[in-house]
Amino acid sequence: MPRVHEKVSYWMLVLPALSIMVCFYILPVLGIWEIAFTEPETGVGNFVKMAGSNAVKTSFVITFRVAAITTVGCLILGYIVAYAISNFATRLTPLMVALVILPFWVSVLIRSFSWIVLLGRSGLVNDALIHAGMIERPLRLMHNELGVLIAMIHVMLPFAVLPMLTNMRGISGIYVQAARSLGASEWTSFRQVYFPQTLPGVLSGALLVFVLSLGFFVTPALLGGGRVLMISEYITYQIQEFLNWGLGSALSVALLVATALVLLISARFVNLRATLLERK
Amino acid sequence: MQVSAFRIFFQTGAWLVIAFLVLPILVVLPISFTDTSYIGLPKEALSLQHYANYFTDPDWLGATWTSVWVGLVVATCASVLGTAFAIGCWFLSDRAAMVARWVLITPILVPPVVQSLGFYRFWVKLGLIDTHFGVILAHTLLALPYVSISVFAALSNLDRNLPRAARSLGASVMQTVWAVVVPAARPGIATGFIFAFIVSFDEIVGVLFITVRNVQTLPKMIWEGIQDNIDPTIAAVATLLIALTLIATAIGVLRRS
Numbered sequence: 001m002p003r004v005h006e007k008v009s010y011w012m013l014v015l016p017a018l019s020i021m022v023c024f025y026i027l028p029v030l031g032i033w034e035i036a037f038t039e040p041e042t043g044v045g046n047f048v049k050m051a052g053s054n055a056v057k058t059s060f061v062i063t064f065r066v067a068a069i070t071t072v073g074c075l076i077l078g079y080i081v082a083y084a085i086s087n088f089a090t091r092l093t094p095l096m097v098a099l100v101i102l103p104f105w106v107s108v109l110i111r112s113f114s115w116i117v118l119l120g121r122s123g124l125v126n127d128a129l130i131h132a133g134m135i136e137r138p139l140r141l142m143h144n145e146l147g148v149l150i151a152m153i154h155v156m157l158p159f160a161v162l163p164m165l166t167n168m169r170g171i172s173g174i175y176v177q178a179a180r181s182l183g184a185s186e187w188t189s190f191r192q193v194y195f196p197q198t199l200p201g202v203l204s205g206a207l208l209v210f211v212l213s214l215g216f217f218v219t220p221a222l223l224g225g226g227r228v229l230m231i232s233e234y235i236t237y238q239i240q241e242f243l244n245w246g247l248g249s250a251l252s253v254a255l256l257v258a259t260a261l262v263l264l265i266s267a268r269f270v271n272l273r274a275t276l277l278e279r280k
Numbered sequence: 281m282q283v284s285a286f287r288i289f290f291q292t293g294a295w296l297v298i299a300f301l302v303l304p305i306l307v308v309l310p311i312s313f314t315d316t317s318y319i320g321l322p323k324e325a326l327s328l329q330h331y332a333n334y335f336t337d338p339d340w341l342g343a344t345w346t347s348v349w350v351g352l353v354v355a356t357c358a359s360v361l362g363t364a365f366a367i368g369c370w371f372l373s374d375r376a377a378m379v380a381r382w383v384l385i386t387p388i389l390v391p392p393v394v395q396s397l398g399f400y401r402f403w404v405k406l407g408l409i410d411t412h413f414g415v416i417l418a419h420t421l422l423a424l425p426y427v428s429i430s431v432f433a434a435l436s437n438l439d440r441n442l443p444r445a446a447r448s449l450g451a452s453v454m455q456t457v458w459a460v461v462v463p464a465a466r467p468g469i470a471t472g473f474i475f476a477f478i479v480s481f482d483e484i485v486g487v488l489f490i491t492v493r494n495v496q497t498l499p500k501m502i503w504e505g506i507q508d509n510i511d512p513t514i515a516a517v518a519t520l521l522i523a524l525t526l527i528a529t530a531i532g533v534l535r536r537s
Binding site for chain 1: 311319387393399428484503522
């Protein structure tokens with residue numbers, strides 16, 4: 001039976017990557033669930049403790065708020081860039097695309113460091129404002145939610161722009177032209193004809209940014225200065241400072257479940273396959 | 281054509297957003313030339329002392345070298361495994377292959393801290409903590425999704441009749457893969473290799489959990505430097521990395537046009 005034999009050889013190609021992923025990634029992540037239910041003792045004690053803790057509640061609220069504001073900020077700023085790139089062809093368009101993609105290749109650590117240099121107490125922004133006589137004492141731009149949000153939007157922006165660009169490139173100009181020639185103003189034809197066609201790209205971008213922001217660690221940890229404790233940082237706190245593996249793992253499980261729920265709910269509105277599996 | 285307010289809004293808005301994206305990254309440039317021993321703008325003269333510090337400090341150089349070779353090994357492993365995986369899935373194109381593709385991209389969706397906890401506990405059991413092999417294994421897993429996605433994207437343009445023709449002319453499965461499919465996947469493999477290298481080269485949360493003193497990578501040095509603060513050497517390192525990125529992007533753009 002040649003067909004069966006053929007399938008076996010294709011699976012031989014698939015299996016090496018798949019098996020190391022299952023053994024060394026999926027199993028360790030499932031191990032977190034085991035810890036959450038067994039340390040320090042078997043049962044749901046960690047989850048009870050978690051549900052009763054005000055600090056945990058605050059941390060979840062901060063996490064969702066930061067992720068939501070970051071998503072909205074990235075969508076608005078990203079939409080403007082993606083629209084200009086795909087609708088106004090000028091000699092500078094390729095440069096625009098290159099400049100949008102460039103920050104993608106610069107590590108998040110370095111981009112966060114840049115923001116620390118800019119927003120710190122004696123950072124460049126405060127220095128410049130004091131020098132110009134506009135303020136007397138340095139403003140608090142960092143180690144609070146504002147600083148985290150600015151840097152998060154900066155880091156996440158390319159993730160919002162790229163899916164919107166892919167989507168807008170596939171939109172034919174004839175519908176807007178038709179609307180215009182039928183007498184619609186530029187703004188009306190944008191709102192009623194163009195914008196609805198871009199919704200799939202907007203939703204893909206929103207999903208990517210939101211999911212990545214929920215679990216983000218580096219930028220909130222560096223710009224938040226311990227005052228904007230998002231869940232990821234809260235987990236490392238529990239484990240590194242208090243060696244509280246049980247609670248840390250329970251929080252991890254909660255974060256995983258929250259991420260999964262966001263994906264499941266968004267699957268109704270977003271083409272997950274196109275957003276995640278078939279990214280260009 | 282008359283330029284409308286609508287158009288002016290989007291055009292200037294877009295440039296403002298791009299300025300917001302690019303300019304903040306460039307602040308490390310003036311800082312790196314400071315003549316002070318703390319992070320700030322140059323006071324009296326430009327100085328190369330922080331570059332000199334980077335190029336003479338065995339810790340910084342060692343960490344750089346570790347990140348480079350670990351990144352290359354990771355990119356190679358992930359490219360080989362991920363390419364084989366994507367090609368196999370492309371041929372199968374059934375439900376099971378679809379599930380396999382979703383399994384392979386989980387590292388994109390799981391929060392970095394959560395997966396790092398998982399790595400830590402498992403690596404302790406396997407005795408891989410603070411070893412280069414442990415870092416390479418973890419980074420290969422994190423890089424696999426990107427290779428698989430980009431190889432798959434390259435294959436989406438390949439006509440399924442080509443491998444069929446090769447098979448009917450007597451080529452074995454492996455000959456078909458090697459002579460027909462791999463050449464078509466080559467652009468995807470190249471992109472995947474670069475992605476995999478960058479994933480490993482920039483990865484920080486994982487190494488914070490699974491390494492101690494023995495393995496020092498560049499992101500770890502930068503992370504520790506930011507925590508202790510005030511050494512402008514970080515700005516020099518950052519400037520060098522950004523310059524490299526710029527050169528690589530420029531080469532990429534020029535080669536395409």
